[in-house]
Amino acid sequence: MSDDEADPELLALLRQHLQGKLTLADEEPETGVLESAEYVYNNAIDVALDMRSCKNAAAGIYAQMCAKEYSPATWSAHELHPQTKDDSTVAFIFTMDLLNFSFWSEKPDAERFAVSYRDRRWTGYWSLVAALQRALDEGIPITDSHFWQDEEECTLDVLKHVFRSCTDEEMPLLKERLACLREAGTVLYEKYKCNPVNLLSAADGSAARLVNILARDFGCFRDEHRFDGRRKPIRILKRAQIFVADIWACFEGESHGEFRDIDKITMFADYRVPQMLNGMGCLAFSPPLDVAIRAKKDLPCGGSWEMQLRGCSIWCVELIRREIVRNHPEAKVNAILIDFFLYDTIKDIEAAGEESIPHHRTRSIWY
Numbered sequence: 598m599s600d601d602e603a604d605p606e607l608l609a610l611l612r613q614h615l616q617g618k619l620t621l622a623d624e625e626p627e628t629g630v631l632e633s634a635e636y637v638y639n640n641a642i643d644v645a646l647d648m649r650s651c652k653n654a655a656a657g658i659y660a661q662m663c664a665k666e667y668s669p670a671t672w673s674a675h676e677l678h679p680q681t682k683d684d685s686t687v688a689f690i691f692t693m694d695l696l697n698f699s700f701w702s703e704k705p706d707a708e709r710f711a712v713s714y715r716d717r718r719w720t721g722y723w724s725l726v727a728a729l730q731r732a733l734d735e736g737i738p739i740t741d742s743h744f745w746q747d748e749e750e751c752t753l754d755v756l757k758h759v760f761r762s763c764t765d766e767e768m769p770l771l772k773e774r775l776a777c778l779r780e781a782g783t784v785l786y787e788k789y790k791c792n793p794v795n796l797l798s799a800a801d802g803s804a805a806r807l808v809n810i811l812a813r814d815f816g817c818f819r820d821e822h823r824f825d826g827r828r829k830p831i832r833i834l835k836r837a838q839i840f841v842a843d844i845w846a847c848f849e850g851e852s853h854g855e856f857r858d859i860d861k862i863t864m865f866a867d868y869r870v871p872q873m874l875n876g877m878g879c880l881a882f883s884p885p886l887d888v889a890i891r892a893k894k895d896l897p898c899g900g901s902w903e904m905q906l907r908g909c910s911i912w913c914v915e916l917i918r919r920e921i922v923r924n925h926p927e928a929k930v931n932a933i934l935i936d937f938f939l940y941d942t943i944k945d946i947e948a949a950g951e952e953s954i955p956h957h958r959t960r961s962i963w964y
């Protein structure tokens with residue numbers, strides 16, 4: 598066959614494709630979060646990454662993760678997380694990550710919102726998990742999407758009871774939490790036979806596809822924002838991603854937790870890990886931003902400062918992950934496990950009263 602004659606087989610394939618008979622295998626989906634994070638990093642002026650500190654942090658993080666044997670199994674080691682591995686656990690984690698936002702308080706520790714459960718006083722993220730477990734113990738079907746839709750049963754007062762505090766401070770954004778449950782109940786009823794397990798089936802083993810399904814079908818998971826005049830929204834998708842990560846970790850990568858592309862999940866842009874990254878010298882703040890954070894000023898949701906904090910944190914953990922993998926090609930480490938480690942570590946630092954800077958203050962349903 599001379600050079601200018603096309604391969605007959607290729608021609609046949611092309612003809613079939615043009616006739617719509619040949620559907621190329623579904624492109625593996627991307628979430629667009631890492632692309633968004635890199636864009637924010639490249640256009641940030643109030644948040645920067647210190648590469649030397651990122652390299653040093655990578656070595657330290659990897660050493661400590663090895664010493665603590667961080668793995669997906671670490672997730673279930675937390676006494677409040679569900680221990681069974683079945684459909685009810687998927688419903689629990691879905692409920693938890695629908696409401697997994699904004700626990701911070703300006704009150705002193707003794708007066709801040711706290712949940713009393715199993716003879717302990719739980720604050721922050723753990724107050725959410727404790728309140729859900731307590732509700733189930735009390736026979737309230739808080740993880741059942743039929744309950745979320747029942748406006749007679751699932752009222753704001755019932756939610757206030759579920760999340761009742763052992764102090765005078767109420768859980769923040771209770772009305773918004775009820776709205777999240779209502780919306781999720783409706784979407785699950787309309788599209789997923791009322792069962793969050795059907796979301797996993799729709800994702801067909803792809804973590805990225807599951808994140809995209811949550812962002813497409815549930816407004817309360819659509820953590821996307823304008824930044825720096827860019828037409829395409831910046832995708833952060835923190836609670837959609839942490840839902841996938843929690844399922845993956847809880848089921849230790851098997852059954853409901855089996856995702857062939859789990860490493861596409863990024864760090865979860867919350868208000869704790871940026872605090873940790875700054876404390877390690879990896880994230881640097883401009884003087885005005887540094888002053889605002891230390892003064893515990895409100896950073897408006899979707900504002901430039903807040904978007905730079907969230908986007909640069911995602912990119913920072915990605916660079917730390919790449920540095921770890923470059924030095925340890927055999928490492929079973931991804932952005933999820935690095936993130937879980939950083940969150941748990943900043944919580945230990947906070948418990949010891951050794952934070953070097955307060956976490957930033959943005960009140961929102963996104964994180």
Ligand SMILES: Nc1nc2c(c(CN[C@H]3C=C[C@H](O)[C@@H]3O)cn2[C@@H]2O[C@H](COP(=O)(O)O)[C@@H](O)[C@H]2O)c(=O)[nH]1
Binds near residue numbers: 675698700721868964
């Ligand atoms: N980036 C990131 N953000 C996380 C977590 C977790 C808990 N995950 C558990 C599961 C496995 C891990 O080992 C953890 O034990 C909660 N958060 C977020 O933090 C904020 C709560 O802060 P505070 O009020 O101080 O508790 C709030 O936005 C919440 O959504 C995480 O892991 N990563």
